Amino acid sequence: MTLLAVTFMLSAALYSQALQYDIKVKYIHEDTGVSADVTVTVKSGEPDFAYFLMTNDPVKGTVLQQSGPTRKKNYVFRDVKPGKYFIKIHDRSGMPFGKTVVIDENEASTN
16 A cells, blocks of 8 residues: 555545534514524534535535635534524535424524
8 A cells, every 4th residue: 555545545535534613593573574593613623614504315416605714613504594594514524414404484483
């Protein structure tokens, strides 16, 4: 095995660890209806980060909102209307992580 192959395998092993993150939804109730601010907080990984709010398909979804590359470990998607979305996060490794988030139009309380 060549040194290049060993270096590549070591790099892949370092970056293959799952990115740890939290997603919090804060509902906003107005006369016009419900929306939400969705805050993503990254707990591991290496900057630069990129954050994406997508239609609920992690592969073929349409990007609705996104950050540019940022060193910040948190990002807020504002005024998200009720529906099912996919939140995708990339760190420096470029490997995507994420999950589905549902904004419920019948949400009764703010959190």
